[in-house]
Amino acid sequence: MAQQIHQDSALLTLARKLDKSPLPSSDRACLITLPDGSTRLGVTQVVNFVHHGGEFAGALFGRVSFRFAGENSELSNAFSPTHDVAWFIVDHKNGVVQFGPQDGLIVRHPGLGIGSYIVGQLLRILSGGTAHGSYKVVTTELPQIALDALPAALRAENERRIENVFGNAGFYLSSAAGVRVIGARKVAELKPHWNWEKVKFLNPGQLIDIAANSINGCRSAETARGALSVQVEALKNELASAADNLEAYKTELRALSERRAADLLQAAEREAQLVSGLEDAEADLFRVTGEMDEAKAAYLQLLSDPARATATEIRSATHPSSPHFIIELGRQTRILAWALVAGCIVLGAAGLAIQAFR
Structure with a gap:
């Protein structure tokens, strides 16, 4: 070195x-x-x-x-x-x-x-x-x-x-x-x-060419920017319209939700009424069933009573000339018949109530 x-x-x-x-x-x-x-x-x-x-x-x-x-x-x-x-x-x-x-x-x-x-x-x-x-x-x-x-x-x-x-x-x-x-x-x-x-x-010539290309590129970019601005403005309008539609849909949805809530509340009240009616019908059915059982027992007691059977025969004999055959029911028998009719009515009402509830 x-x-x-x-x-x-x-x-x-x-x-x-x-x-x-x-x-x-x-x-x-x-x-x-x-x-x-x-x-x-x-x-x-x-x-x-x-x-x-x-x-x-x-x-x-x-x-x-x-x-x-x-x-x-x-x-x-x-x-x-x-x-x-x-x-x-x-x-x-x-x-x-x-x-x-x-x-x-x-x-x-x-x-x-x-x-x-x-x-x-x-x-x-x-x-x-x-x-x-x-x-x-x-x-x-x-x-x-x-x-x-x-x-x-x-x-x-x-x-x-x-x-x-x-x-x-x-x-x-x-x-x-x-x-x-x-x-x-x-x-x-x-x-x-x-x-x-x-x-x-x-060199200066190359620099001038680059400057010219840059200017042209800037102009093209400015033109593209203008086109993009138009597109952006259109997108803003579409977005605003979509926002308005969304708000309308939200309002409609809230109304439907409130209506559905009211319907559900009404259905719940109606269901409660039907359930109450069904419970009352069941209570009446139990009551009528009990009365029918009592009437049946009374009727059987009546049939087993010989004295009442004799009286019935005597009454039948006192009218030998009558062309019609008359059957007269006793008090207990009438009660039993009416109980059967009432039971049918109650069962029919209960069936209708159940169909309405469904």
Whole structure:
């Protein structure tokens, strides 16, 4: 490994000052492919500035910042000074290049190829500038602040991303003396590299086409939105009509329920009346049955009485000339006959009551 060249504090101070200064810049568009296959427009701000005066007169300062475009971006129409940004400064007098920021390249959306794209665009500026290929790259200690902030489960994945991003760009990573450092032997070993399938650079013509397609898509979406609004309004009307019908059905159902309750109450009262009548009829039947039993006993007693039988014969003999045969029933016999008739009447009434109850 070549001898490590450590950073110059004065050069680093100038780079920090230029990074915070309002410098001329230009914006470039790119298209990010998300894991679900959809795309999102991104913007990179590029600074390519030559410093004049002082100890580092003619020093070249380059910076690339990234942000997503649109209303959902983290900073609307602005770039973060600490995230998704990287820079370099070239010291022509000493022939060295210093990269920054000191806290490292912090990417807000890892796994989308944004980090590789920022480093690739930064190296494009460097290779197209006044830096000679033999210039040395200052070795920088990898910051641990961002790494320590990550959960333990994500640190290995983050290390893998660091090795891919900077290793593919020509940097080396070393842990000499227990310190994790990054650097390069010379500028000529560095090369722009990023995943074109994840991040696609857009020229102005492509950007215009995407903007036109977006406008057409917005118009189509607006038209579809109008049609959906009409459908929604129709559905609201149907829903209101259905709600009215439901309320009417509820009212009708309540009326039917009340009517049924009244019918059930009336049926219960009628049932109670029929049961009461049936009980009275049964009582009368028991009473008449008892009377019939008494009448039967009296009749049998009458038949067994010889004196009454003789009297009957005498009465029959006193009217020998009568052409008609007259049978005269005794008092007990008449009672028995009438009891039989009453029993039949009661049984008939009870039968009619039972049929009505059914």
